[in-house]
Every structure is written in C-alpha cells, then in structure tokens.
Amino acid sequence: xxxxxxxxxxxxxxxxxxxxxxxxxxxxxxxxxxxxxxxxxxxxxxxxxxxxxxxxxxxxxxxxxxxxxxxxxxxxxxxxxxxxxxxxxxxxxxxxxxxxxxxxxxxxxxxxxxxxxxxxxxxxxxxxxxxxxxxxxxxxxxxxxxxxxxxxxxxxxxxxxxxxxxxxxxxxxxxxxxxxxxxxxxxxxxxxxxxxxxxxxxxxxxxxxxxxxxxxxxxxxxxxxxxxxxxxxxxxxxxxxxxxxxxxxxxxxxxxxxxxxxxxxxxxxxxxxxxxxxxxxxxxxxxxxxxxxxxxxxxxxxxxxxxxxxxxxxxxxxxxxxxxxxxxxxxxxxxxxxxxxxxxxxxxxxxxxxxxxxxxxxxxxxxxxxxxxxxxxxxxxxxxxxxxxxxxxxxxxxxxxxxxxxxxxxxxxxxx
Amino acid sequence: xxxxxxxxxxxxxxxxxxxxxxxxxxxxxxxxxxxxxxxxxxxxxxxxxxxxxxxxxxxxxxxxxxxxxxxxxxxxxxxxxxxxxxxxxxxxxxxxx
Numbered sequence: 241x242x243x244x245x246x247x248x249x250x251x252x253x254x255x256x257x258x259x260x261x262x263x264x265x266x267x268x269x270x271x272x273x274x275x276x277x278x279x280x281x282x283x284x285x286x287x288x289x290x291x292x293x294x295x296x297x298x299x300x301x302x303x304x305x306x307x308x309x310x311x312x313x314x315x316x317x318x319x320x321x322x323x324x325x326x327x328x329x330x331x332x333x334x335x336x337x338x339x340x341x342x343x344x345x346x347x348x349x350x351x352x353x354x355x356x357x358x359x360x361x362x363x364x365x366x367x368x369x370x371x372x373x374x375x376x377x378x379x380x381x382x383x384x385x386x387x388x389x390x391x392x393x394x395x396x397x398x399x400x401x402x403x404x405x406x407x408x409x410x411x412x413x414x415x416x417x418x419x420x421x422x423x424x425x426x427x428x429x430x431x432x433x434x435x436x437x438x439x440x441x442x443x444x445x446x447x448x449x450x451x452x453x454x455x456x457x458x459x460x461x462x463x464x465x466x467x468x469x470x471x472x473x474x475x476x477x478x479x480x481x482x483x484x485x486x487x488x489x490x491x492x493x494x495x496x497x498x499x500x501x502x503x504x505x506x507x508x509x510x511x512x513x514x515x516x517x518x519x520x521x522x523x524x525x526x527x528x529x530x531x532x533x534x535x536x537x538x539x540x541x542x543x544x545x546x547x548x549x550x551x552x553x554x555x556x557x558x559x560x561x562x563x564x565x566x567x568x569x570x571x572x573x574x575x576x577x578x579x580x581x582x583x584x585x586x587x588x589x590x591x592x593x594x595x596x597x598x599x600x601x602x603x604x605x606x607x608x609x610x611x612x613x614x615x616x617x618x619x620x621x622x623x624x625x626x627x628x629x630x631x632x633x634x635x636x637x638x639x640x641x642x643x644x645x646x647x648x649x650x651x652x653x654x655x656x
Numbered sequence: 657x658x659x660x661x662x663x664x665x666x667x668x669x670x671x672x673x674x675x676x677x678x679x680x681x682x683x684x685x686x687x688x689x690x691x692x693x694x695x696x697x698x699x700x701x702x703x704x705x706x707x708x709x710x711x712x713x714x715x716x717x718x719x720x721x722x723x724x725x726x727x728x729x730x731x732x733x734x735x736x737x738x739x740x741x742x743x744x745x746x747x748x749x750x751x752x753x
Contacts, residue, residue, distance in 0.1 A: 484703075
C-alpha cells in the first residue's frame, strides 16, 4: 500500500479498517546473499539501499529485540552536516541531501524538519574557527552562514547574550540542518526494504559467527543457523560484543551518553542551539519538550544509564546560555551506549575476515549519518569498493596515521 | 559512583579522570621486531568487555594516585580497587621471575 493524502482520506471515511501491517514477520530462511546484523537505523537503511540502488533483495536484517529499539530510538534527533575535515564533511553532506529526499524515497512521513542549527561562539578565536569550518562546509557543497551577535539575537532572542563569563558573540548557522522523527526513520526504511523483499527478522540474536577456513560463511542465531555470502555487522553500541564472536578486537570503547526531555512547553526554540563554551545542545520537539544533552559520562559502560555529575554539567551548560531552562521541569532522562572510536570518526569497511563487513564507531553522531551510512555500506557490500565519500572510514587507518580527528584529542575515546 | 580508594576511603568518582583498560599498563617492547604492530594494537585496539573490566583511574582532584579499578560495565558496580603502582610492580616481578 502506498501512503498518500488520498489514502488517509479514504481510510478515514471507511473506518480506518484497510491499513495493512507496515512490514511482514517472516521466519528466517537458511541462506541469504547478505545478512545484516542489527535492525537499527543504519542496518535498515543499508537493506533499503541494497534493494533499491543495487537490486540485491535476498537480504535478511537480524535484530536482537524489535527494530529501532536501540540508539535510533534513543537519540536527540538532530541532523546536520557542519563538519570540518575532508574525510568527514562530504559524507555528512551526502547524508543531508539524502535526508532531504528521504520521505519521498521511502514513502513514509519521517517529519524531516529543516529548522536550522546555530553553533554559538563566545570568543574571537572561536569565531575564526567557525569561519574556517563554514568555508570547509561550502567547499563540500553544504550551506553555512557566520552570524554576528545581532544575527543570533534575531534567531534566538531568549539566549543569555550578556552572560559575564560566556558572552554570546555570534554563531555558525546551518539553515538546512534540523530534526527528524527518529523512530519513523527506522519504520520508514523497514517498510520500504520489506516491500522490496528484504526479510526483517526480529527477536533473533546473533550468538556466533560461522568462520570456515578463515572466511565468514554465516551466523548462528537464537533462531538457528543462517548462511550468507556476506555478513554485514551494523550494531553500534554493541560492536565490541558482536565482533568478538568473530575473534576481532576493534578500535572502539563503549560509553554511556545521557539525554534529557523537559515537560512540553509552547514553541520557544526555533531550531537547534549548541553552547560553544561547554558541551550542551538543545532543540524543541514537535510535542513541545525541550530535548537536550551534553557530554558522555566518560567511562566504559554498557549499562544504558549514567551518573549525576554529567547531569549537573549538562544543566550548568543549559543555565549558562538560556537561564529560562531553570523553570522547566525535567520529564525524562535516559542513557544509550555509544561506540566511541579512537579518533571520534566512524568505520565502514571490510574486516580482516573475508565475507565479514563492519559498520560502527559512530560515537554519539550516528543518527544524522543514517542515510549516508546505509548508502555507503550498501555500496561497499554490493561492489566491494568503498563509496567515494566514505573512503576515509577504514578500520586500519591508525596503522597508516590517516586519522580523522575533528577534536584533535588523540587516541582517547572518552575525549571525542 | 563511589570509589573505595585504598588510602583515602570512599571518594566521589567525579574527583577522578578515566583513562581506560588497565591493559595499558603492559606497554609493548619497543625494541622487538614486531613493535609497529604491537604498538598499534596497544594504542588503538580494545577488548571493550561487557562485564568485569579492569581499568585505570587517576585521582586528579585528590592525592593524584593512579588506581586499577575492577568495575562491572553492565552495572557500574565496583568490586576491587588497587593502587596501580602495586599492580605494575607485580606485573614487573611476574615478568622477571
């Protein structure tokens, strides 16, 4: 069934009895051309683009729980392409372009809302750094405008401009950035992939890798053995656990990141705002809740919950740029597991085991990358060559010194 | 999280800085033939276990000692705290004997 305004009208007039399940619930077959491990945003996007762009439809997506139950359902929904380094920026701009056409591509309302992002600066040095970043964005075909203080005042009059410690001097504005309804991204990709013949198999945990003569031939799961020509792991957060089944160690540590939502408020924040003198970012959901977050807790964790010192740090950041946030009550807070990589940038690559592919290491920036990650991973799986925009995301890059370190923090995952 | 410091008793984890897996105490031999490979692995690859994890913490806001803490990454429960100095000395003795 194609979703359209006409369908909404027709179903509405006939008691909404004609809606069908958005995707099937098939039993796993014994063999697939490609088995994707992980039914999150990236895995489902990979399945969609494999089927649609490369005509590879004998594909299964295996998910331990239900699809979208991991980080695609736990993030702060921000999309943007305001990176600096040449290894990153063209990739994230590809992602932004795919976001812009996503809803038509998958025929699903993902509520892509390009409401803009402002990265605030508080000093001359930060202004210069953002001018440089804006130029790098322009060179990759992205949009960026350097705002002075009056420009930011027009967009966000509620900020604390005359803060004695961190006065707001301006910001780097990317109008095409914004937010997306995160669950709908998983559902939209799932429905589209399913309609092209991809089997989405939920409640199916991978428990082992079939490795014969050094080659990956398939996976053992809680629902039996499944053989495959190619096994594509895409389980950011749990990458270490799954790849250990194949005996591989990764340049990744798993860390916990917390996020927060306030009670619903009337519209107040026009887009996404980030603090330049601490780690704090905030936007407002369509329901009115202020959605915000900050730093990771900083120690290895698979616990999906964090500790109070980071809560305090995030709230201090919020109070420093918009004191009115102190009046809002917190509705929910939660944690998610991040693949923190050694240079803060991701991996989309073959592994040392032929037939086994890896996508992960997204740190806490994976959501915005979802479409391009799927696009480039599908390209790698279909052609065995990295996509032009993802050539830098190699697992072996540290051996060659070809790191992509936006922060310049070195091989220390909790500093990225 | 509270860390039961061997010398100072229970201290708030916020006083500490986290470095990572205690395997970092085992620095590879720089003069060996495969030093390039072993330093790549030492610096960039991690076991990243879900469960009992031995890790290095630095008491920056305190007595500036390095600790080896055994902590469960699934629950954050801390089960052992040792001075990293003692752990490193034992490692060296083990290597020499």
